[in-house]
Amino acid sequence: MPTVGVEDLKDGDFVLDVREDDEWQAGHAAGALHIPMSELVARYGELTEAAPQDARVHVICRSGGRSAQVTMYLAQQGVDAVNVDGGMQVWQAAGREVVTDGGEPGFVV
Known part of the structure; x- marks a missing residue:
C-alpha cells in the first residue's frame, strides 16, 4: 500500500x-477534509468534489x-491515494500545526 511520512507532506497537499467527529473537533490538520471512515462510502461524492x-x-x-x-x-476506486504513516500522532509529534474548527490550537486524542 502506498505510504508517505508526515515529513513528506507539503503545504497545499490534499x-x-x-x-x-470527536477526534476531529479536538484537533486536525489545517485545510484537511473531514469524512469519517464510517461515512466514506455514503459521502464519496464530497471527496471527489473537494479534491483537485x-x-x-x-x-x-x-x-x-x-x-x-x-x-x-x-x-480500488482509481484514486491516487496514500496513507500518512503514523497519522495525527506523528503529525503532532513532528511539530506540524493542529487546529480546531475555530482556528485555535488543537490536540490529538
Missing part, C-alpha cells in the same frame, strides 16, 4: 482525515490503521 483533479489524496487518521483501510478502498 489531506483527507478519516477520524471520528488529479491530486494525490493523503489519508490520515490517529495512528494509521483506519487510513490504511481507506487508502486501499480509494485505490
Whole structure:
C-alpha cells in the first residue's frame, strides 16, 4: 500500500482525515477534509468534489490503521491515494500545526 511520512507532506497537499467527529473537533490538520471512515462510502461524492483533479489524496487518521483501510478502498476506486504513516500522532509529534474548527490550537486524542 502506498505510504508517505508526515515529513513528506507539503503545504497545499490534499489531506483527507478519516477520524471520528470527536477526534476531529479536538484537533486536525489545517485545510484537511473531514469524512469519517464510517461515512466514506455514503459521502464519496464530497471527496471527489473537494479534491483537485488529479491530486494525490493523503489519508490520515490517529495512528494509521483506519487510513490504511481507506487508502486501499480509494485505490480500488482509481484514486491516487496514500496513507500518512503514523497519522495525527506523528503529525503532532513532528511539530506540524493542529487546529480546531475555530482556528485555535488543537490536540490529538
